[in-house]
Amino acid sequence: MELKTVTDNYKYCNSLTNYSRRKTIPVRVGDLFIGGDNPIVVQSMTTVDTMDTKGSIEQSIRMIESGCQLVRITAPSIKEAENLRKIKEGLRQRGYQTPLVADIHFTPNAAEVAAKIVEKVRVNPGNYADKKKFEVLAYTDASYQAELERIRERFLPLVKICKEHGTAMRIGTNHGSLSDRIMSRYGDTPLGMVESALEFLRICEDENYHDIVISMKSSNTQVMVQAYRLLVQKLDEGGFKPYPLHLGVTEAGDGEDGRVKSAVGIGALLEDGLGDTVRVSLTEDPEFESPVVKTLIERYNHRPELSGIPPVEDCPIDPFSYNKRKSEEVVNFGGANVPRVITDVSVIDGMQPKELKNTGHFYLPELDKWKMNDQGCDYIYSGKEPIPFMLPNGIKEILDHDSWKDHSDRKNKFPALSLDQLKSNPELHPSLNFLNLSCEEISTAIPLLSNALPVVILLSTDKAHQMQALRRAFISLLQAEINLPVVPKVKYTDADAEKTMLFAATDVGGLLIDGLGDGIMIGMDRLAMANREKALLQIKLHNSVSFGVLQAARTRMSKTEYISCPSCGRTLFDLQETTAMIRKRTDHLKGVKIGIMGCIVNGPGEMADADYGYVGSGKGKITLYKGKEVVKRSVPSERAVDELIDIIKQDGQWIEPEVSDHH
Known part of the structure; x- marks a missing residue:
């Protein structure tokens, strides 16, 4: 990452260091408002066949009871669009006023029917007026303009119906269904996604229709985050109104993987104050989606706007493309190495070989050998108490400096020291040392650091604005041209499994998407770990979440x-x-x-x-x-x-x- 000032680059958000939500126009959907000063809206989508009226009503009710404020239902043809009326009537009779959204893809005529019935329609610009054949097409400016006229003709009737009936619309771009025309001109890029939406938005604005929410979804979290940021920038530059944003990662999958992947993309944007309605796409029953969204967004309800983190004057990070921060290679950290996983086992005294399976490595007693695993950690942090048995080849142990100094095998173990210890000119390992550094100590530390030191920084903060504090510290290191490898170390006191997954994915995933970070470490909470079984389960969770975050941010593939x-x-x-x-x-x-x-x-x-x-x-x-x-x-x-x-x-x-x- 060459150091350049790109101050204008973060026009996509109000601040890189405080929590400040982007101001948008409010869009009315039934009795609900998306954007403006309104809380972030939770939404989900039914999975039952739309022609199954009773099934759709029952499932919608389960979704609403689980916290869903906006129910989306697919309408692939006119008959399903017409059946939305029965579903809506059934819900109203049961006392549910939740607004409905019709999901439309290839059928403008179904959209026009649905727009007279439900409170909002979703159209996908890539396949509303185009058929996708994966062809590369050559356009002159005139023939491209003729295509835009054709789209206007297809789309205008829907805009007029929505305007007349007070129906809101989502212009929902999908990375995977960009039209051949967009692909031919812009390629498979965030810019192509943004332009695809803006073509439709211009038609709406020409008609003075503004009840619009926009989304830029992708199953690739890097592309998704870049596209939303670019959209905000282009809306501002183009003199458009600041429309609300619907956030989502498409096809995230299920279970822990689905939650982590969703949080990497959605969380990175929420941190920067972007997003007015959220849907988490899990391959699970839809009533399981809303609680995940609620956990993600509730984190910001109580967050103070001001963080006390020094503001960023000149930002050296390009938010619209992925550039990995340049770092020195220290053993297997930094340089061209994949990010490393450090698993904290420091709360367990006298660890047994069989307990190491919680870090992803398996001891096979009958063969007296270790089974190494792609999701086994690279380093174990054991704190004050060294591991009492020989570790398998390939896993390295990190000890607190005082314990390391007194250990008989200082060659194969590595010390972790504080900034105060570093100042006192201590004995160091010749090839690898870990420096525990809080974001708040960064300005004091910089004069003591040099790129020649065999040091990896373990960077942490106690601030509620964890991701912003970590990012600010990275920016300080970039500006000082300190290229030592840095591993973000995050900690969630009193967090259950789901919160740990979602928060670590947000805080570390958000950094990785911007090319920041040479690993991940989720710290343990010694006080909360009186129970050994619980502690081991937490170690297992931290280890698997760490690999999940690296995979979801597209920085280390360790599983299918x-x-x-x-x-x-x-x-x-x-x-x-x-x-x-x-x-x-x-x-x-x-x-x-x-x-x-x-x-x-x-x-x-x-x-x-x-x-x-x-x-x-x-x-x-x-x-x-x-x-x-x-x-x-x-x-x-x-x-x-x-x-x-x-x-x-x-x-x-x-x-x-x-x-x-x-x-």
């Missing part, structure tokens, strides 16, 4: 990635069951990305990132992809997973799973 959509009324098979089945048979293929899509709407384009794809194409029929290419059509679903594995085998990407004792 599933780009799976959250299911909806268009889905042509049981998505949760299928995802679980595919995961069971392929989750040992490290770094392979498999897209699992319920239907073609989020199909090959939304899987633009995936190596292989499994897409519903009819009842009981599956189309299999390699990249964007169809390899097999209409495969019966009972054979489809086997055939998917055959394609992976033919491609030379398959490895046989090891039979080990931990699966």
Whole structure:
């Protein structure tokens, strides 16, 4: 990352160091307002077939009871759009006034019907007026203009209906379904995503229609964050109104992976005050989505606006493209190394070999050997008490400096010291030392640091504005041209498992997306750890969340990635069951990305990132992809997973799973 001043680069947010929400116009959706000074709105989407009126009503009620304030329902054709009336009436009769959103993709006529019934419609610019054929098209300015006129003709009737009926609209760009026209001019880029939305927005503004919310979704968290930031910048530059933003990461998956991936993208934007309504897309029943959104956004309800963190005058980070911070290589930190995972086990006294499995490494007593794992930590921080047995080759131990100094094996263990200890000119390890540094000490520390020191900084803060404090410290190091590797060390006192996942993903993931950080460490809370079993479970959680955050930020692939959509009324098979089945048979293929899509709407384009794809194409029929290419059509679903594995085998990407004792 060359050091340059890009002061204008963070016009996308009010402040990089305080919590300050972007001011937007309020958009009315039924009795609800999105944006303005209103709280962030929680939304989700039904998965039942839209023609199943009773099922849709019951599921909507379960969603509303779980905290959902806005219910989205797919309307792939006119008959579903018309059935939204029955669903709405059924909900009103049961006493639920929650506004409904119709989700429209390829069918302008369905959108026009739905806009007269529900409070909001969502259109996807990439496939509202365009058919996607993955063709590269050459345009002159005149022929491009003619295409824009064609889009205007298709889109104008909907704008007029929305204006007449007081219906709000979301212009929802999806990274995976950009039109061939946009792809041909802008490529598969955040700028292409923004331009795709602005084309539709200009038509709305020409008609003096402003009840609009905008989204820039992608299953790649880096692309998603860059696109939203760029959108805000372009809205300001282009003299548009400051429209509210709907945040979401598409196809995040399920379980811990889905939560971590969603929080990396959504959390990074919330930290900078962006986002007025949020949906977390999990491959789970929709009533499980809203509580996750609530946990993410409630963090900001009580956060003071002023943080006391020094402001950033000249920002050396480009927020619109990924550039990794340049760092010296210290053993296997920094330089071209992947980010490292340090797992804190310092609360456990007298650790047993079998307990090390909580750090991702397995001891096989019958063979008296260790089974190393792609999600086993690189370093163990044991604090004052050294681990009482020989660690497997490949894991290194970090001890507090005083304990290290008295240890017989100072060559294979590494010291962690404080700034005060560093000032007193202590004995150091010749190749690797860890410096515990709080963000608040950074200006005192900089004069004592040099790029020649064999030091990795463990950077932490006690501030509520954890991510902003860490980012500010990184900026100070960049400005001082201190290129030592830095590992953010975060800690969440009294946080349950879900909060730990979501907060670590927000705070460290948000930094990694901007190229900041050479690892991750989630600290343990000694006071809260009186119970050994609980402590071991927490160590296990911290270790797996650490790998999940690195994977979700696209900085270290340690497991198979599933780009799976959250299911909806268009889905042509049981998505949760299928995802679980595919995961069971392929989750040992490290770094392979498999897209699992319920239907073609989020199909090959939304899987633009995936190596292989499994897409519903009819009842009981599956189309299999390699990249964007169809390899097999209409495969019966009972054979489809086997055939998917055959394609992976033919491609030379398959490895046989090891039979080990931990699966």
